[in-house]
Amino acid sequence: MPDLDVCGLPPPEPFEKIMKALQTLPAGETLRVRIPREPFPLYAVLRDTGYIWTTTPSAEGNYEILITLRP
Amino acid sequence: MKTASLSTEQAPPISVPLRFFAIAPLFLLLAAWILAWGDDLSNPHSPALLAATHCITLGFMALVMLGAVQQILPVVIGSPMPAQRWVAWFSFLPLIVGTLSLAGGFLLHEPALLNLACWLLGLAFLTFIAASLISLSRATAQNASKNALWLAISALTLAVTLGSLLAHGYANGLPLNYPQLALAHIALALGGWVTMLIVGVSFQVVPMFQLTPNYPKWLSAGLPPALCAALLLFLCSRLLESAPLGYLAEALFWLLAVSFATITLKLQSQRRRRVADATLSFFRLGMISLLLAALFSLLAPFSPELFKMSAVVTFILGFALSVIHGMLYKIIPFLIWFHLFRGGIKKGVPNMKEIIPEAWMWRHLWLHFLTLLAALMTLYWKAAVWLLATGLALQGILLCFAIVTAITVYRRTLTGMEK
Numbered sequence: 001m002p003d004l005d006v007c008g009l010p011p012p013e014p015f016e017k018i019m020k021a022l023q024t025l026p027a028g029e030t031l032r033v034r035i036p037r038e039p040f041p042l043y044a045v046l047r048d049t050g051y052i053w054t055t056t057p058s059a060e061g062n063y064e065i066l067i068t069l070r071p
Numbered sequence: 072m073k074t075a076s077l078s079t080e081q082a083p084p085i086s087v088p089l090r091f092f093a094i095a096p097l098f099l100l101l102a103a104w105i106l107a108w109g110d111d112l113s114n115p116h117s118p119a120l121l122a123a124t125h126c127i128t129l130g131f132m133a134l135v136m137l138g139a140v141q142q143i144l145p146v147v148i149g150s151p152m153p154a155q156r157w158v159a160w161f162s163f164l165p166l167i168v169g170t171l172s173l174a175g176g177f178l179l180h181e182p183a184l185l186n187l188a189c190w191l192l193g194l195a196f197l198t199f200i201a202a203s204l205i206s207l208s209r210a211t212a213q214n215a216s217k218n219a220l221w222l223a224i225s226a227l228t229l230a231v232t233l234g235s236l237l238a239h240g241y242a243n244g245l246p247l248n249y250p251q252l253a254l255a256h257i258a259l260a261l262g263g264w265v266t267m268l269i270v271g272v273s274f275q276v277v278p279m280f281q282l283t284p285n286y287p288k289w290l291s292a293g294l295p296p297a298l299c300a301a302l303l304l305f306l307c308s309r310l311l312e313s314a315p316l317g318y319l320a321e322a323l324f325w326l327l328a329v330s331f332a333t334i335t336l337k338l339q340s341q342r343r344r345r346v347a348d349a350t351l352s353f354f355r356l357g358m359i360s361l362l363l364a365a366l367f368s369l370l371a372p373f374s375p376e377l378f379k380m381s382a383v384v385t386f387i388l389g390f391a392l393s394v395i396h397g398m399l400y401k402i403i404p405f406l407i408w409f410h411l412f413r414g415g416i417k418k419g420v421p422n423m424k425e426i427i428p429e430a431w432m433w434r435h436l437w438l439h440f441l442t443l444l445a446a447l448m449t450l451y452w453k454a455a456v457w458l459l460a461t462g463l464a465l466q467g468i469l470l471c472f473a474i475v476t477a478i479t480v481y482r483r484t485l486t487g488m489e490k
Binding site: 041044 | 082145146147148149212214275278279280282285343344405408409412413423
């Protein structure tokens with residue numbers, strides 16, 4: 001599963017990196033993103049572009065998001 | 072674990088926040104004009120000073136804050152306001168006309184204008200408060216900012232109620248306890264709404280945009296309810312007319328404000344990218360001003376009129392306006408970038424740093440700093456009011472120019488993509 005850590009990047013870099021990683025994501029694969037806060041604006045873009053996602057808060061205060069193209 | 076289940080439209084249209092931001096600087100120009108030509112500015116209750124102050128706090132600050140909250144709610148707690156365009160129009164237009172009526176009512180001693188202001192400002196804030204409460208009650212996110220936003224909106228509700236009562240009473244000659252009501256109104260508006268909103272938004276914006284460590288959990292969880300407790304204690308002291316309780320409440324409030332400012336400055340000193348940034352400097356000036364306002368407030372027993380006025384000036388112009396300017400210069404470029412990107416434009420989207428030239432932001436920062444010095448000078452040297460008025464007017468012009476430039480970049484990029 002491809003991993004992407006966008007902690008420590010200023011807006012809009014996390015957003016740009018996630019969208020770039022999704023463009024090269026093989027069909028059926030899931031992208032795992034580690035991000036310091038819940039990216040609500042990203043969800044709207046993911047939904048509009050046909051992705052599904054699950055978000056889980058981690059113990060150290062970050063969030064892990066698993067993003068997959070909707071079948 | 073959460074799955075995709077958000078409403079169909081997360082972010083409001085870009086025109087919603089931008090209309091608030093574009094008009095707000097004009098009220099700095101109006102405040103400057105009133106200050107330059109007003110009489111008896113040495114009296115804190117003079118009509119000209121009341122009119123100018125409300126042009127800044129309602130016309131500039133509230134316009135920006137209402138526009139920003141409509142944009143911030145979906146970003147910070149993932150829950151947009153309902154009927155965003157309607158909420159925008161029913162808060163935007165009545166707030167503008169209501170502020171103009173209020174300032175005119177003070178200046179012309181015209182009860183009809185003050186009564187009109189009560190209705191219009193009541194409509195503007197009622198619309199905004201109701202929509203904010205719906206958004207907050209729908210939000211599933213659990214974070215410190217959400218709690219602070221609840222308390223900020225609650226404080227705003229009480230501040231608006233007392234403000235309307237004061238204006239209505241003043242216009243119709245009602246026998247009210249004006250000094251006590253005015254103190255409670257100021258405490259709720261500045262100490263409650265303004266401080267709580269800045270604190271709540273800072274918990275997200277400072278680590279996110281300034282790349283600092285997160286605020287310590289004890290502070291983000293404890294500060295909003297502690298500020299609320301200090302305000303409630305202050306309101307009780309006014310009701311009971313107890314001076315010792317009032318001093319205790321003020322001391323508690325300033326202790327909490329100093330904690331917030333000190334920790335923010337410390338976090339900023341630990342930021343990951345140590346490059347000069349005008350928006351960060353605006354924020355730092357805001358925090359230093361908050362510390363100064365606390366100091367002036369502590370010195371108030373030695374010279375009540377002088378130090379209380381110094382504390383109010385440093386709080387409004389130094390703390391609130393600095394943070395608002397800093398946030399505007401971050402939020403506007405981000406909004407424009409985000410809406411262009413989300414609009415399907417993948418190539419030709421300008422870099423966020425190119426949307427408003429950084430050199431303008433630095434010029435504005437220095438101008439703002441000099442305006443703050445001029446405002447403090449007016450307490451000792453009345454002629455300095457011309458410097459204050461000039462500084463405010465130039466800031467209004469500079470900010471207008473920056474916002475219009477950003478809108479032009481947005482429109483030019485869209486038009487370029489259509490060709």
